[in-house]
Amino acid sequence: MDIRQSTGRTGSCFDNAAAESFFAVLKAEIGTTVWETRAQARQDVFRWIAEHDNRERLHSTIGYITPYQARVRCHQRLDLAA
Secondary structure: OOOOOOOOOOOOOOOOHHHHHHHHHHHHHHOOOOOOOHHHHHHHHHHHHHHHHOOOOOEHHHOOEOHHHHHHHHHHHHHHHO
């Protein structure tokens, strides 16, 4: 894997607090699971994103609603504009 550590400072254009928060919650909720294959790990992470993160967890960066609710609101506004 070619992963690099964050180099940003608070207030800089490299500030990635939202991404760091996402990964902190992911690690806390999936825990120290050890998968037998990369495919199993990928499947569990994507399932967690689809089921929990997108439909249950409130995100402060989008007004304390779920990403699913944000998408629905966006599509409703687009339908009204059309």
